[in-house]
Amino acid sequence: MWNYLVNEVQIWSLIRAARWPLYLTALSMPLAVFFGLFLALMRMSRARLLSWPASAYIEVMRGTPLYVQLFLVYYTLPQIGNLLHTTALTLDPFPAAVICLAGNYAAYEAEIHRAGLMAVDKGQREAALSIGMSEKQAFFIVTLPQAFRIILPPVINDAIAMLKDSCLASAIGVMELLKVAEGIGKNNSEVGLANMYIAAGLLYMVLSLAFYALGKYIESKLKAAGAPELHLETVHGH
Amino acid sequence: MDIKTSPTPAANTTNGNSTPILEARGIKKSFGPKQVLKGVNLAVAKAEVLTILGPNGCGKSTFLRCLNLLEQYQDGQVLLNGSVVSEGRPEEFQPDGAHKEKAQQLRTHVGMVFQRFNLFPHMTVIQNVMAGPRHVLGKPNEECQAIAEKTLKKVGLWEKHPCDPLTLSGGQQQRVAIARALAMNPEVMLFDEATSALDPVLTKEVFKVVRELAAEGMTMILVTHDMDFARDIADRVVFMEGGVVAAQGSAEYIFDEQPIPGIRQFLEKG
Numbered sequence: 187m188w189n190y191l192v193n194e195v196q197i198w199s200l201i202r203a204a205r206w207p208l209y210l211t212a213l214s215m216p217l218a219v220f221f222g223l224f225l226a227l228m229r230m231s232r233a234r235l236l237s238w239p240a241s242a243y244i245e246v247m248r249g250t251p252l253y254v255q256l257f258l259v260y261y262t263l264p265q266i267g268n269l270l271h272t273t274a275l276t277l278d279p280f281p282a283a284v285i286c287l288a289g290n291y292a293a294y295e296a297e298i299h300r301a302g303l304m305a306v307d308k309g310q311r312e313a314a315l316s317i318g319m320s321e322k323q324a325f326f327i328v329t330l331p332q333a334f335r336i337i338l339p340p341v342i343n344d345a346i347a348m349l350k351d352s353c354l355a356s357a358i359g360v361m362e363l364l365k366v367a368e369g370i371g372k373n374n375s376e377v378g379l380a381n382m383y384i385a386a387g388l389l390y391m392v393l394s395l396a397f398y399a400l401g402k403y404i405e406s407k408l409k410a411a412g413a414p415e416l417h418l419e420t421v422h423g424h
Numbered sequence: 425m426d427i428k429t430s431p432t433p434a435a436n437t438t439n440g441n442s443t444p445i446l447e448a449r450g451i452k453k454s455f456g457p458k459q460v461l462k463g464v465n466l467a468v469a470k471a472e473v474l475t476i477l478g479p480n481g482c483g484k485s486t487f488l489r490c491l492n493l494l495e496q497y498q499d500g501q502v503l504l505n506g507s508v509v510s511e512g513r514p515e516e517f518q519p520d521g522a523h524k525e526k527a528q529q530l531r532t533h534v535g536m537v538f539q540r541f542n543l544f545p546h547m548t549v550i551q552n553v554m555a556g557p558r559h560v561l562g563k564p565n566e567e568c569q570a571i572a573e574k575t576l577k578k579v580g581l582w583e584k585h586p587c588d589p590l591t592l593s594g595g596q597q598q599r600v601a602i603a604r605a606l607a608m609n610p611e612v613m614l615f616d617e618a619t620s621a622l623d624p625v626l627t628k629e630v631f632k633v634v635r636e637l638a639a640e641g642m643t644m645i646l647v648t649h650d651m652d653f654a655r656d657i658a659d660r661v662v663f664m665e666g667g668v669v670a671a672q673g674s675a676e677y678i679f680d681e682q683p684i685p686g687i688r689q690f691l692e693k694g
Binding site: 232307309310312313314315316317318319320321323327328331332335 | 561
């Protein structure tokens with residue numbers, strides 16, 4: 187089986203397909219982190235008009251399967267668009283997958299941001315204010331950079347989780363790693379579908395380990411720079 | 425409650441007749457149902473060094489934080505150089521833009537040093553000191569560096585300027601915090617139990633810096649638990665009890681005459 191795979195150059199199409207989890211994650215994760223910061227700030231706001239919608243969004247996104255969210259965005263949104271006589275809600279599979287991954291993970295990132303911002307000592311903001319900084323300066327110059335150091339390791343953790351979750355995009359027809367592996371397996375009875383799933387799984391694992399190593403490296407750098415610990419077990423688990 | 429004051433009037437309010445630099449009038453502050461400050465009146469004159477003593481929970485730290493609006497108080501006024509810079513607001517008051525700007529203005533004139541130093545750990549020592557001049561006063565980089573060099577030399581830590589603040593001893597961190605406040609060229613410095621987190625040796629090095637500032641004529645208000653230091657450095661000692669200024673006067677008056685029973689109890693415990 188492996189001989190056939192290598193000889194017939196199928197392996198290269200499989201390895202090439204490994205770029206899709208990377209693309210999906212590289213696009214969706216920064217969006218999730220950015221949107222998550224807004225959600226966290228809204229949720230931490232004293233104004234209920236801001237905190238309630240953010241809380242609702244976070245709970246709905248964390249409480250429903252990503253799989254269902256993908257189906258709703260890809261299949262149901264266009265139907266709503268039809269009712270409204272617009273095609274604006276009809277999305278191609280790839281952008282639909284990016285929106286879902288980013289939207290879903292934003293809810294988790296929001297909670298990480300919130301924990302990170304709360305982990306920065308209150309005295310930091312006060313010290314910033316005491317030398318005459320505005321609230322905005324205190325946040326962007328003093329609090330946020332420190333929170334960033336704290337959240338980076340858990341965000342990288344989530345990037346690894348997203349890398350693996352990105353295979354769900356195959357369900358709405360994105361030609362990503364799993365879909366390509368499946369295609370090779372189905373079209374070549376000599377290879378076998380099960381083997382292709384194993385091969386795809388191994389590739390996901392290699393990518394995850396690379397992310398993990400990167401995360402460990404960054405974490406050690408941050409620890410050396412004195413970033414405080416964040417106790418994430420209280421935040422969430424995928 | 426009658427406030428016991430020293431028989432020498434000069435020690436009561438200000439040195440001479442000049443307008444006090446910083447003045448608090450009738451400051452009242454509650455945390456929920458608990459009233460912590462019940463109308464505190466206090467004025468500090470230029471170059472005066474004032475120490476505030478009092479039992480735990482008497483409101484001395486809260487009062488200091490009200491002075492630069494880190495705590496919003498409910499009634500009273502704070503005046504800087506004779507003009508009102510902040511007023512009491514109800515507890516549910518949400519500060520608006522103009523109000524925040526005024527508080528910011530006030531803080532550029534009033535430096536504060538905290539018990540737990542609160543240096544910015546993601547910046548080097550010199551960046552900590554430059555933060556005010558650069559981000560608040562908007563001064564060019566070279567000027568900020570010159571200011572940082574001057575103030576760090578004043579606290580004897582210029583050689584530590586490229587260091588990470590968390591690698592310094594507590595005493596050194598506090599001296600950097602003093603330099604950070606001084607870099608704004610404040611008119612008044614507030615010290616909120618600046619040595620409570622330090623051992624006696626480190627306390628000494630911080631006190632040395634404070635003494636030098638006093639000798640240069642810096643106006644200071646210090647909340648401290650160190651009686652010897654309070655007595656030694658103060659032009660005037662203020663004793664707070666139950667959310668008010670219960671007695672004030674020269675160090676001799678407060679420590680030797682002990683005009684009210686609260687002081688005696690406090691000194692016996694300490």
